[in-house]
Amino acid sequence: MPSASSLASTLLRREILDLHAYHVPDSAGYIKLDAMENPYSVPPALRGEIADAVAAAAINRYPDPAAASLKEKIRGVLGLPDGMEVLLGNGSDELIQLLAMALNKPGTTLLSVEPSFVMYRMIATFTGMRYVGVPLVDNSGVTNSGAADFSLDLPATLAAIRREQPALIFLAYPNNPTGNLFPADAVAQIIEAAQGLVVVDEAYYAFAGDSFIPRLAHYPNLLVMRTFSKLGMAGLRLGFLAGSAAWLEQLEKLRLPYNVGVLPQLVAGKLLEHHEVLLQQAEQIKLDRAKLYRQLSEIAAVRVYPSEANFLLFRVAHATEVFDGLKQRGVLIKNLNGGHPMLHDCLRVTVGTPEENERFMLALQEIAS
């Protein structure tokens, strides 16, 4: 009998064997500024209400497969244009996978920009789609070039769309891990040029100044994807697609019937009844982001990039040593060095509570001097 590992390597698809698992480090005991979580837990005024609802929940029953009540609340906070529908996912990661499975005819291409959210490429790979990443504009080492860092290379992106005819395009708006919001008119030009489906991924909508939801009705090939993960519900796993019924009715067929459990439906519903509380937390995070940005720009060795998300990307010489030094001082951020060539010496810090940000800055200043 062959060993399990030799069996696995004969039976599994080559693409799976070649994949590197999405690595999540152990964060126990650290000040956790690595994963774009909202640092604030459920507002105390709401805890009792949620506890009561959870105690009464019918967890012996399957969840409402249509999640009607939760969807109604999402529509309420969203201000969806008339005729637009919602499809729920177990996190938006699941929706990326669902879209890739749905559009993956033999030989089709998924296109995004680079560097961006790594799951686009990973999911393309394991669903067997071709992946094309169009580089963003790299100005590292260039001074006064005029172009913003990590901006869209619109001519190159439009040329790639003509050449590759992607069935599916993902644009993170704002982008992760760079934090910038691409110009809306450039995104609109991409949507207009694409023959395929364009998904504008608004994971950071609560921290950004713009959205494509009001434009959904204008473009038959546009869907907007959002998640509640960055707004204080990362543990619930809840994301959604918004768009026309023509698309969502078809995609519904691929959704596993009970992909959003009883408790996520219930708790997210309660939290969305108090959406304004979460948005207030987001406003606080935006103020703290501005402060952290100023403080980082004051360190001569650090180059920090503008952000419309709840994190800041910065470049510093010997980034991996800086990352390790922060870890030794109890602060966990994300090391992007070695991931993508344009992210050489780059680190990403999530905006935490004012106290957490201060601990991070003190540790960084100590390392820098």
Ligand SMILES: *Cc1c(COP(=O)(O)O)cnc(C)c1O
């Ligand atoms: C965090 C993130 C997601 C995934 O969110 P989940 O809903 O937690 O799966 C999707 N897209 C981008 C750009 C993100 O940064």
